[in-house]
Amino acid sequence: MPARVEDRSRTILDTVVVVDGAPIVTEKKVDALTKVLKKLFSEAGRVREDGFYMPMGSDGKSKGYLFIGFETVEQADNAVRGMNNKRLDNKHTLLVNKFSDIEQYGDDDEEEEEYVEPPEEPYVEQEHLRSWLKEPNSVDQFILYKGESVGVYWNRKSEAPEATVNRNNWTETYVTWSPLGSYLCSVHHQGVQLWGGDEFGRKVRFVHPGVQLIDFSPCENYLVTWSPEPIQLIPENSPMRASFPFTAADEGKQIVVWSVQTGMPVRTFSSSVGQGAENGPGPHGPKKISWPAFKWSSDDKYLARVIPGQQIFVYETPGMGLLDKKSIKIDGVVDFEFSPAVINSTGQKGEAEHVIAYWTPEINNQSARVTLMTIPSKEVIRTRNLFNVAECRLHWQNKGAFLCVKVVRFTKTKKSTFTNLEFFRLNEKNIPIEVVELKETVINFAWEPAGDRLVIISTTDMPSAPGAAPGTRPPPGKVPGMPGVPGGPVKTSVSFYGLERSKGVAGQFRHISTVERKSSNSIFWSPKGRFVVVAAVGGTSNNTGELDFWDFDFEGEKKEIPGAEDVPANLTLMASGQHYQLTDIEWDPTGRYVATSSSMWGRAMETGYRIWDLKGQLLREDHVERFKQLLWRPRPPTLLTKEQQRDVRKNLREYSKVFEQEDIAEESQASKELIAQRLRLLEEWRAWRKAVEAEIAEARDGVVPLLLQSEEDGSEIIEEIVEEVISEKEEEIED
């Protein structure tokens, strides 16, 4: 019965796995290694008595691969699933395959014993992904998504934007730019696609069925996607299998980290851990996912996520392995944030390091605490104990020079809350901390980009329940770009703070000014600092959409502010505007324009967008049916050195003269064209009228019908009514 024998040997071979990538050791250490590996693989199943075989080379060293036989096929399968790509240590990653697989694939290879040099692929010129930056006048682009059509347009200020590309059904849910503007990203049920170059051709495809949420790493090397549908393997024989990027190990996972360059997944994660603190472990309904699931360091080197109450997992790219192979266990940890910059921690030698800030609430008689820790060395560089804490929020300044922790604290009676702002100064020795105490509830807060001034929106009539304060992050499931803000006309006050500086030495944070009785709830700093828009955002019908344009360095007479004389600022309200039911505000990446829009997603009734200049002057207003999104294309960071940038700033007047002349020339050119166009229309119309009138007159042959006769050529009776006021009396009537 040869068939049966064959069968049996198959089965035996199926229980054997081949392990590659093991450390190469000398005879002395073989036992130790064997012990380690046996222990490791016994997690997957029971290794057969004689099932462990590590071949030795003639040089007395192991060969780096070995064979392990399990008792059953299932156990072997288990080992492949669980141990493949297992990191043994920094240098060694195990590759585990079934012996039968290798034999099978090995057989295929035998057919081509002779090495055949692969044909050289002809060089294909790739489109420049950043070609839009070559526009001579640095005009910016934006996406307009309305109805089913997605288009990329050049901003033409007050003129209609000029389309470079416009496609119907380009996306199924929403579109977005990658953080440096290289790619346009469209989201479909089957996955995510990236488009770029002059013609917006398809550059990368990521297959992730049911994908809903996406997040790029800051340097756009990686993309994180989340789908509510766990990954299911496509059967081997399906024609789709070839383009399906996942393997058995990815089954059931929901979060995928992709490499943008290769378009392949680098690691998958399940989303069942990583519940956001704000969603709580409530039994009500399906658990929500907090997004973004991972927070990135500014250079894409680390990504991390928190398991609330337990630990922070920090992974290292590109291997996606856990940093030091273990998570950072922190009892009670709620949330953390990466600093946007690296620091050279407290004068020590060595490389600059990343910093994360995290906070823990009061647990087990321990006070609440904010901690700064360096990554990768995991060294705690500063802690701050806090009392009566309801909630903390961590706000880094975008250069990492400051961290502001917004602490919502209970009053002594625990019935209401108030807010403290704790400022950490990372650029100074020992990281000093300063506290600003506020009586009101802070609902929004924003640092000046690259600056040391800030805007705070606070209110007294907010419900004081902790966690009710709106985040700046969009709630899960919602499309990005829509800030989660409470409805209702909450009266707010807007306060401005600055860091005082006398003779270049940083002093304290001082209050500059407060504006009361506003309905604003959101702060939008110009990406270059100095200018800030404070606005009421939300699609509710009672949102009037007030917009205030502030300048922190107004070039005019400086007003003296008592108590803040040394703060380098001259705050002026430049203009106020309105955009009824506005749902989104975005500065263009150069800080020259502000786009406000009301999207149908925000339930706005009057959809469309407006473009303002930085001074708050309305340039363009466009009502667009079924308008969804306006997104400015981000720009990569400037390539100019600090010195060059300083030169530009010094000679700004010279440059601005040139630009002003160009603007005037362009405007007069445009108005000339407009006048010429109107003249043409006028003359065309008049010529046409003349021809038609002549034609009709001829047809009428002098007979003009009654209706068209002018009444002047007959006598007519004119009835004249003269009204005269005879007397006027005012009486007060009481009910």
Add this chain to the structure above:
Amino acid sequence: MRPILLKGHERPLTQLKYNREGDLLFSTARDKIVNVYYSHNGERLGTYTGHQGALWSVDVDPTSTIVATGAADNTIKLWEIRSGRCIHTWNFPTAVKVVQFNEDGNMLLAITEQRMGYQGTVYVFPITIDVEAKQAEEPIIKFSSPENKFTKAGWSYLNKWIITGHLDGSVSKYDAKTGELVQKISVHEKEVTDLQFAPDMSYFITTSKDKTAKILDTKNLKVMKTFVADAPLNTGAITPTKDYVILGGGQDAKDVTTTGSRQGKFEARFYHKIFEDEIGRLKGHFGPLNTIAVHPAGTGFASGGEDGYVRVHHFDKSYFDFLYDVERMRPE
């Protein structure tokens, strides 16, 4: 420009019409009555009562002797303007949507609604402008368009053609003597809601629910101008003496309860006829505008709304003075 507010109806207005001299203004509404006012001060001259259903259309003959009305009680009535006496009634199987005299006042054009198995039909009746004369019962011509509902209609110059607007947004031209379809073009994406001629009938304006208005050449139905608005349009008129058009509309009546008058877009909009630019808006109504009529001398206009009010405006000096730079550069 302070309007005169006329509250003569209890239901939404359906049509306004000035007589040839412009001293009288006729209004019809869904409340079964026809009113006539002095246009200069809004004083009501009288009311014509007798229809049993909502009125859809009104027109006055060039001598201001007879007024014709079409109504949902499936009749056209002729009235003596002076006395308010009904002098003739024609009966139809369905409601009458449009009545219009020709330029000589000796023919009356009417269209009836397509409903209950009856086709929408265009009729032309001979008219004798004499309140004592007996009017002919039978039409001169009668034709219908089975696949395409009529919404509006009007006479061209010299009684040559009848121009009709349709539910599908198309515009047709029929020979007025034979009833033969001469030309049909697709103009709008949605229903044609109004069709009004320039004073000499050589071009006309159509408005539509597709939020646009267009000016077409009567002779070849070529689209000359397009005006884009931000709300569905119900009515539009061409102003004599000045090169403007006035458009009116607003959110559909059924959606109005869900919006405030702020977003209802119930303003009368002024566009420049030649340059197609919007040049002004006039607020006032708190419902969509259903009808606009312009004074034949171009000195004012009247608008009637879903809100039941008629607003009569007399133009200010600035209206007449406004000119584009190019118009100043090249005076006619």
